[in-house]
Amino acid sequence: xxxxxxxxxxxxxxxxxxxxxxxxxxxxxxxxxxxxxxxxxxxxxxxxxxxxxxxxxxxxxxxxxxxxxxxxxxxxxxxxxxxxxxxxxxxxxxxxxxxxxxxxxxxxxxxxxxxxxxxxxxxxxxxxxxxxxxxxxxxxxxxxxxxxxxxxxxxxxxxxxxxxxxxxxxxxxxxx
Amino acid sequence: xxxxxxxxxxxxxxxxxxxxxxxxxxxxxxxxxxxxxxxxxxxxxxxxxxxxxxxxxxxxxxxxxxxxxxxxxxxxxxxxxxxxxxxxxxxxxxxxxxxxxxxxxxxxxxxxxxxxxxxxxxxxxxxxxxxxxxxxxxxxxxxxxxxxxxxxxxxxxxxxxxxxxxxxxxxxxxxxxxxxxxxxxxxxxxxxxxxxx
Numbered sequence: 134x135x136x137x138x139x140x141x142x143x144x145x146x147x148x149x150x151x152x153x154x155x156x157x158x159x160x161x162x163x164x165x166x167x168x169x170x171x172x173x174x175x176x177x178x179x180x181x182x183x184x185x186x187x188x189x190x191x192x193x194x195x196x197x198x199x200x201x202x203x204x205x206x207x208x209x210x211x212x213x214x215x216x217x218x219x220x221x222x223x224x225x226x227x228x229x230x231x232x233x234x235x236x237x238x239x240x241x242x243x244x245x246x247x248x249x250x251x252x253x254x255x256x257x258x259x260x261x262x263x264x265x266x267x268x269x270x271x272x273x274x275x276x277x278x279x280x281x282x283x284x285x286x287x288x289x290x291x292x293x294x295x296x297x298x299x300x301x302x303x304x305x306x307x308x309x
Numbered sequence: 310x311x312x313x314x315x316x317x318x319x320x321x322x323x324x325x326x327x328x329x330x331x332x333x334x335x336x337x338x339x340x341x342x343x344x345x346x347x348x349x350x351x352x353x354x355x356x357x358x359x360x361x362x363x364x365x366x367x368x369x370x371x372x373x374x375x376x377x378x379x380x381x382x383x384x385x386x387x388x389x390x391x392x393x394x395x396x397x398x399x400x401x402x403x404x405x406x407x408x409x410x411x412x413x414x415x416x417x418x419x420x421x422x423x424x425x426x427x428x429x430x431x432x433x434x435x436x437x438x439x440x441x442x443x444x445x446x447x448x449x450x451x452x453x454x455x456x457x458x459x460x461x462x463x464x465x466x467x468x469x470x471x472x473x474x475x476x477x478x479x480x481x482x483x484x485x486x487x488x489x490x491x492x493x494x495x496x497x498x499x500x501x502x503x504x505x506x
Binding site: 152154156160162167168169170171172174175178179180182183186187192193197200201204234240241245248250254255258263264266270271274275278279280284286289290292293294296299301304305308 | 355
Protein backbone atom coordinates (compact mmCIF):
# COMPACT_ATOMS: atom_id res chain seq x y z
CA UNK A 134 0.00 0.00 0.00
CA UNK A 135 2.67 2.45 1.05
CA UNK A 136 4.86 1.75 -2.00
CA UNK A 137 1.91 2.45 -4.27
CA UNK A 138 1.21 5.75 -2.55
CA UNK A 139 4.83 6.85 -2.55
CA UNK A 140 5.26 5.93 -6.24
CA UNK A 141 2.07 7.84 -6.97
CA UNK A 142 3.39 10.97 -5.29
CA UNK A 143 6.71 10.65 -7.12
CA UNK A 144 4.98 10.43 -10.49
CA UNK A 145 2.10 12.81 -9.94
CA UNK A 146 3.72 16.07 -11.04
CA UNK A 147 5.73 14.72 -14.00
CA UNK A 148 2.58 13.02 -15.29
CA UNK A 149 0.57 16.23 -14.94
CA UNK A 150 3.33 18.10 -16.77
CA UNK A 151 3.24 15.57 -19.59
CA UNK A 152 -0.49 15.00 -19.90
CA UNK A 153 -1.81 18.55 -19.57
CA UNK A 154 0.13 20.21 -22.43
CA UNK A 155 -0.29 17.13 -24.61
CA UNK A 156 -4.07 16.98 -24.28
CA UNK A 157 -4.31 20.76 -24.66
CA UNK A 158 -2.32 20.53 -27.91
CA UNK A 159 -4.48 17.68 -29.24
CA UNK A 160 -7.57 19.75 -28.51
CA UNK A 161 -6.22 22.64 -30.57
CA UNK A 162 -5.00 24.93 -27.77
CA UNK A 163 -2.03 27.20 -28.48
CA UNK A 164 0.01 25.67 -25.67
CA UNK A 165 2.84 28.16 -25.24
CA UNK A 166 0.69 31.27 -25.55
CA UNK A 167 -1.93 29.90 -23.18
CA UNK A 168 0.70 29.01 -20.58
CA UNK A 169 2.18 32.51 -20.71
CA UNK A 170 -1.24 34.08 -20.50
CA UNK A 171 -2.00 32.16 -17.31
CA UNK A 172 1.44 32.71 -15.79
CA UNK A 173 1.17 36.50 -16.19
CA UNK A 174 -0.79 36.73 -12.93
CA UNK A 175 1.89 34.99 -10.86
CA UNK A 176 3.98 37.99 -9.89
CA UNK A 177 0.99 40.15 -8.92
CA UNK A 178 -0.45 37.38 -6.76
CA UNK A 179 2.80 36.83 -4.87
CA UNK A 180 3.30 40.57 -4.27
CA UNK A 181 -0.24 40.99 -3.00
CA UNK A 182 0.28 38.54 -0.13
CA UNK A 183 3.41 40.27 1.24
CA UNK A 184 1.66 42.65 3.70
CA UNK A 185 -0.52 39.88 5.09
CA UNK A 186 2.38 37.52 5.66
CA UNK A 187 4.57 40.23 7.15
CA UNK A 188 1.84 41.20 9.63
CA UNK A 189 1.36 37.65 10.81
CA UNK A 190 5.01 36.64 10.94
CA UNK A 191 6.04 39.77 12.85
CA UNK A 192 3.48 39.00 15.57
CA UNK A 193 4.53 35.35 15.80
CA UNK A 194 8.20 36.21 15.82
CA UNK A 195 7.85 38.78 18.64
CA UNK A 196 5.64 36.42 20.65
CA UNK A 197 8.20 33.65 20.43
CA UNK A 198 11.44 35.62 20.83
CA UNK A 199 10.19 37.54 23.89
CA UNK A 200 9.70 34.34 25.87
CA UNK A 201 5.90 34.78 25.98
CA UNK A 202 5.53 31.43 24.24
CA UNK A 203 7.64 29.70 26.92
CA UNK A 204 5.52 31.26 29.68
CA UNK A 205 2.38 30.04 27.96
CA UNK A 206 3.84 26.53 27.84
CA UNK A 207 4.79 26.52 31.54
CA UNK A 208 1.33 27.85 32.50
CA UNK A 209 -0.43 25.00 30.76
CA UNK A 210 1.98 22.22 31.78
CA UNK A 211 0.58 21.34 35.26
CA UNK A 212 -2.98 20.97 33.97
CA UNK A 213 -1.89 18.97 30.95
CA UNK A 214 0.16 16.57 33.08
CA UNK A 215 -3.03 15.55 34.88
CA UNK A 216 -4.83 14.49 31.68
CA UNK A 217 -1.80 12.55 30.44
CA UNK A 218 -0.79 15.04 27.78
CA UNK A 219 2.98 14.77 27.16
CA UNK A 220 4.22 18.33 27.84
CA UNK A 221 7.34 17.76 25.73
CA UNK A 222 5.21 18.29 22.63
CA UNK A 223 3.46 21.45 23.84
CA UNK A 224 5.72 23.94 22.03
CA UNK A 225 5.06 22.10 18.78
CA UNK A 226 1.31 21.89 19.42
CA UNK A 227 1.15 25.64 19.97
CA UNK A 228 3.42 26.53 17.07
CA UNK A 229 1.90 24.20 14.48
CA UNK A 230 -1.10 26.38 13.51
CA UNK A 231 1.00 29.55 13.66
CA UNK A 232 4.07 28.90 11.57
CA UNK A 233 4.94 25.95 9.37
CA UNK A 234 8.67 26.68 9.32
CA UNK A 235 8.89 27.20 13.08
CA UNK A 236 6.82 24.08 13.80
CA UNK A 237 9.06 22.04 11.55
CA UNK A 238 12.03 23.50 13.42
CA UNK A 239 10.54 22.47 16.77
CA UNK A 240 9.64 19.01 15.43
CA UNK A 241 13.19 18.56 14.16
CA UNK A 242 14.58 19.67 17.52
CA UNK A 243 12.26 17.29 19.39
CA UNK A 244 13.20 14.35 17.15
CA UNK A 245 16.86 15.20 17.63
CA UNK A 246 16.48 15.37 21.44
CA UNK A 247 14.30 12.32 22.06
CA UNK A 248 15.18 10.20 19.00
CA UNK A 249 12.90 9.47 16.02
CA UNK A 250 11.80 6.08 17.34
CA UNK A 251 10.91 7.20 20.87
CA UNK A 252 7.26 7.73 21.77
CA UNK A 253 7.70 11.51 21.77
CA UNK A 254 9.55 11.34 18.44
CA UNK A 255 6.80 9.33 16.80
CA UNK A 256 4.10 11.49 18.30
CA UNK A 257 5.67 14.73 17.13
CA UNK A 258 6.17 13.19 13.66
CA UNK A 259 2.50 12.28 13.49
CA UNK A 260 1.50 15.77 14.63
CA UNK A 261 3.74 17.45 12.09
CA UNK A 262 2.46 15.24 9.29
CA UNK A 263 -1.22 15.41 10.07
CA UNK A 264 -1.89 19.09 10.65
CA UNK A 265 -1.45 22.24 8.65
CA UNK A 266 -0.41 25.80 9.42
CA UNK A 267 -3.94 27.09 9.87
CA UNK A 268 -3.07 30.75 10.51
CA UNK A 269 -0.61 30.88 7.62
CA UNK A 270 -3.09 29.34 5.19
CA UNK A 271 -5.87 31.65 6.37
CA UNK A 272 -3.67 34.73 6.12
CA UNK A 273 -2.23 33.76 2.75
CA UNK A 274 -5.43 32.67 1.04
CA UNK A 275 -7.69 35.41 2.40
CA UNK A 276 -4.94 37.99 1.91
CA UNK A 277 -4.50 37.10 -1.74
CA UNK A 278 -8.04 38.29 -2.53
CA UNK A 279 -8.29 41.09 0.05
CA UNK A 280 -10.65 39.39 2.53
CA UNK A 281 -10.40 41.14 5.91
CA UNK A 282 -13.31 39.59 7.80
CA UNK A 283 -12.64 35.88 8.27
CA UNK A 284 -15.98 35.11 9.97
CA UNK A 285 -15.90 31.61 11.45
CA UNK A 286 -13.02 30.21 9.37
CA UNK A 287 -10.54 30.48 12.27
CA UNK A 288 -12.83 28.62 14.67
CA UNK A 289 -13.39 25.65 12.36
CA UNK A 290 -9.68 25.58 11.46
CA UNK A 291 -8.63 25.51 15.11
CA UNK A 292 -11.30 22.96 16.02
CA UNK A 293 -9.78 20.70 13.37
CA UNK A 294 -6.27 21.32 14.72
CA UNK A 295 -7.34 20.47 18.26
CA UNK A 296 -9.04 17.28 17.08
CA UNK A 297 -6.00 16.27 15.07
CA UNK A 298 -3.80 16.84 18.12
CA UNK A 299 -6.02 14.75 20.40
CA UNK A 300 -6.32 12.02 17.75
CA UNK A 301 -2.52 11.99 17.29
CA UNK A 302 -1.90 11.45 21.00
CA UNK A 303 -4.60 8.78 21.19
CA UNK A 304 -3.49 6.77 18.14
CA UNK A 305 0.19 6.97 19.10
CA UNK A 306 -0.60 5.70 22.61
CA UNK A 307 -2.49 2.78 21.05
CA UNK A 308 -0.02 1.98 18.26
CA UNK A 309 3.39 2.54 19.85
CA UNK B 310 -11.01 37.36 15.77
CA UNK B 311 -7.75 37.67 13.87
CA UNK B 312 -7.55 41.32 15.01
CA UNK B 313 -7.64 40.30 18.66
CA UNK B 314 -5.22 37.37 18.30
CA UNK B 315 -2.77 39.55 16.44
CA UNK B 316 -2.96 42.33 19.02
CA UNK B 317 -2.57 39.89 21.93
CA UNK B 318 0.52 38.27 20.38
CA UNK B 319 2.23 41.62 19.80
CA UNK B 320 1.35 43.27 23.13
CA UNK B 321 2.00 40.18 25.26
CA UNK B 322 5.28 39.64 23.46
CA UNK B 323 6.45 43.21 24.14
CA UNK B 324 5.28 43.20 27.78
CA UNK B 325 6.99 39.88 28.51
CA UNK B 326 10.19 41.02 26.83
CA UNK B 327 10.10 44.22 28.91
CA UNK B 328 9.55 42.35 32.19
CA UNK B 329 12.29 39.86 31.32
CA UNK B 330 14.65 42.77 30.74
CA UNK B 331 15.37 41.79 27.16
CA UNK B 332 13.28 44.39 25.34
CA UNK B 333 15.97 44.61 22.65
CA UNK B 334 14.93 41.25 21.17
CA UNK B 335 11.58 42.75 20.12
CA UNK B 336 13.03 44.96 17.41
CA UNK B 337 15.12 42.16 15.98
CA UNK B 338 12.26 39.65 16.15
CA UNK B 339 9.87 42.07 14.43
CA UNK B 340 12.32 42.73 11.61
CA UNK B 341 13.13 39.03 11.27
CA UNK B 342 9.43 38.27 11.01
CA UNK B 343 8.94 40.93 8.35
CA UNK B 344 11.94 39.60 6.47
CA UNK B 345 10.54 36.06 6.59
CA UNK B 346 7.19 37.33 5.27
CA UNK B 347 8.77 39.04 2.28
CA UNK B 348 11.16 36.15 1.53
CA UNK B 349 8.35 33.61 1.66
CA UNK B 350 6.19 35.68 -0.68
CA UNK B 351 9.03 36.23 -3.14
CA UNK B 352 9.98 32.56 -3.06
CA UNK B 353 6.42 31.79 -4.05
CA UNK B 354 6.62 33.85 -7.25
CA UNK B 355 8.30 31.13 -9.31
CA UNK B 356 6.03 28.32 -8.25
CA UNK B 357 2.83 30.38 -8.44
CA UNK B 358 3.69 31.65 -11.92
CA UNK B 359 4.50 28.14 -13.07
CA UNK B 360 1.31 26.55 -11.75
CA UNK B 361 -0.87 29.39 -13.00
CA UNK B 362 0.47 28.64 -16.48
CA UNK B 363 -0.22 24.91 -16.17
CA UNK B 364 -3.67 25.56 -14.70
CA UNK B 365 -4.56 27.82 -17.61
CA UNK B 366 -3.53 25.06 -20.00
CA UNK B 367 -5.56 22.47 -18.09
CA UNK B 368 -8.52 24.80 -18.15
CA UNK B 369 -8.21 25.49 -21.89
CA UNK B 370 -7.95 21.76 -22.56
CA UNK B 371 -11.15 21.09 -20.61
CA UNK B 372 -9.32 18.95 -18.02
CA UNK B 373 -10.30 20.98 -14.99
CA UNK B 374 -13.96 20.73 -15.94
CA UNK B 375 -13.66 16.98 -16.45
CA UNK B 376 -12.07 16.49 -13.02
CA UNK B 377 -14.65 18.71 -11.34
CA UNK B 378 -17.40 16.70 -13.06
CA UNK B 379 -16.04 13.44 -11.62
CA UNK B 380 -16.21 14.55 -8.00
CA UNK B 381 -19.38 16.59 -8.41
CA UNK B 382 -21.55 14.62 -5.94
CA UNK B 383 -19.09 15.38 -3.15
CA UNK B 384 -18.49 19.02 -4.05
CA UNK B 385 -22.23 19.70 -4.50
CA UNK B 386 -22.69 18.63 -0.90
CA UNK B 387 -19.75 20.65 0.43
CA UNK B 388 -20.17 23.76 -1.73
CA UNK B 389 -23.86 24.22 -2.53
CA UNK B 390 -23.36 27.93 -3.35
CA UNK B 391 -20.91 27.42 -6.26
CA UNK B 392 -22.62 27.23 -9.70
CA UNK B 393 -22.22 23.93 -11.53
CA UNK B 394 -19.80 24.91 -14.29
CA UNK B 395 -17.82 27.49 -12.31
CA UNK B 396 -13.99 27.31 -12.52
CA UNK B 397 -13.77 27.68 -8.71
CA UNK B 398 -14.86 24.07 -8.37
CA UNK B 399 -12.04 22.84 -10.61
CA UNK B 400 -9.43 24.82 -8.70
CA UNK B 401 -10.71 23.55 -5.33
CA UNK B 402 -10.56 19.96 -6.56
CA UNK B 403 -7.01 20.41 -7.86
CA UNK B 404 -5.89 22.02 -4.59
CA UNK B 405 -7.32 19.26 -2.43
CA UNK B 406 -5.81 16.55 -4.68
CA UNK B 407 -2.38 18.17 -4.34
CA UNK B 408 -2.85 18.33 -0.56
CA UNK B 409 -3.77 14.67 -0.35
CA UNK B 410 -0.65 13.69 -2.29
CA UNK B 411 1.46 15.83 0.04
CA UNK B 412 2.57 18.14 -2.77
CA UNK B 413 2.71 21.15 -0.47
CA UNK B 414 4.39 23.39 -3.02
CA UNK B 415 1.90 22.64 -5.74
CA UNK B 416 -1.19 22.97 -3.58
CA UNK B 417 -0.59 26.59 -2.51
CA UNK B 418 -0.81 28.25 -5.95
CA UNK B 419 -3.87 26.16 -6.76
CA UNK B 420 -5.42 27.24 -3.49
CA UNK B 421 -4.74 30.87 -4.39
CA UNK B 422 -6.43 30.37 -7.76
CA UNK B 423 -9.40 28.76 -6.02
CA UNK B 424 -9.68 31.78 -3.71
CA UNK B 425 -9.60 34.17 -6.68
CA UNK B 426 -12.42 32.25 -8.35
CA UNK B 427 -14.40 32.15 -5.09
CA UNK B 428 -13.89 35.91 -4.72
CA UNK B 429 -15.50 36.43 -8.15
CA UNK B 430 -18.64 34.83 -6.70
CA UNK B 431 -18.39 37.03 -3.60
CA UNK B 432 -19.40 40.35 -5.16
CA UNK B 433 -21.75 41.83 -2.57
CA UNK B 434 -19.33 41.77 0.37
CA UNK B 435 -15.81 41.63 -1.12
CA UNK B 436 -13.98 42.12 2.21
CA UNK B 437 -15.86 39.33 4.01
CA UNK B 438 -15.28 35.60 3.65
CA UNK B 439 -18.14 33.74 1.95
CA UNK B 440 -19.56 30.42 3.17
CA UNK B 441 -17.77 28.59 0.38
CA UNK B 442 -14.44 30.22 1.34
CA UNK B 443 -14.80 29.15 4.96
CA UNK B 444 -15.59 25.57 3.94
CA UNK B 445 -12.69 25.53 1.52
CA UNK B 446 -10.24 26.72 4.18
CA UNK B 447 -11.58 24.28 6.76
CA UNK B 448 -11.01 21.44 4.28
CA UNK B 449 -7.67 22.79 3.19
CA UNK B 450 -6.13 23.17 6.65
CA UNK B 451 -7.36 19.78 7.81
CA UNK B 452 -6.91 17.88 4.56
CA UNK B 453 -5.72 14.29 4.64
CA UNK B 454 -2.07 13.94 3.67
CA UNK B 455 -1.12 10.49 2.46
CA UNK B 456 2.63 11.12 2.37
CA UNK B 457 4.09 13.55 4.93
CA UNK B 458 7.34 13.73 2.96
CA UNK B 459 9.22 16.38 4.96
CA UNK B 460 8.86 14.68 8.32
CA UNK B 461 9.76 11.28 6.85
CA UNK B 462 12.93 12.90 5.56
CA UNK B 463 13.77 14.28 8.99
CA UNK B 464 13.16 10.92 10.67
CA UNK B 465 15.49 9.33 8.16
CA UNK B 466 18.08 12.01 8.81
CA UNK B 467 18.10 11.27 12.56
CA UNK B 468 18.51 7.53 12.07
CA UNK B 469 15.01 6.14 12.46
CA UNK B 470 14.78 2.39 12.00
CA UNK B 471 11.43 2.79 10.27
CA UNK B 472 10.90 6.38 9.05
CA UNK B 473 7.55 5.69 7.40
CA UNK B 474 5.88 3.98 10.37
CA UNK B 475 4.06 7.22 11.20
CA UNK B 476 2.09 7.23 7.93
CA UNK B 477 -0.76 5.16 9.36
CA UNK B 478 -1.08 7.26 12.53
CA UNK B 479 -0.91 10.43 10.44
CA UNK B 480 -3.77 9.33 8.18
CA UNK B 481 -5.87 8.43 11.22
CA UNK B 482 -5.24 11.75 12.98
CA UNK B 483 -5.88 13.84 9.90
CA UNK B 484 -9.08 11.93 9.04
CA UNK B 485 -10.43 12.76 12.51
CA UNK B 486 -9.48 16.42 12.03
CA UNK B 487 -11.15 16.63 8.65
CA UNK B 488 -14.38 15.08 9.89
CA UNK B 489 -14.58 17.57 12.76
CA UNK B 490 -13.68 20.46 10.40
CA UNK B 491 -16.61 19.65 8.10
CA UNK B 492 -19.02 19.25 11.01
CA UNK B 493 -17.96 22.47 12.77
CA UNK B 494 -18.03 24.34 9.45
CA UNK B 495 -21.62 23.24 8.78
CA UNK B 496 -22.71 24.15 12.29
CA UNK B 497 -21.10 27.59 12.28
CA UNK B 498 -22.34 28.34 8.76
CA UNK B 499 -25.88 27.75 9.97
CA UNK B 500 -25.42 29.83 13.14
CA UNK B 501 -23.69 32.76 11.41
CA UNK B 502 -26.18 32.91 8.55
CA UNK B 503 -29.11 32.92 10.96
CA UNK B 504 -27.59 35.83 12.80
CA UNK B 505 -27.04 37.53 9.45
CA UNK B 506 -23.29 37.92 9.72
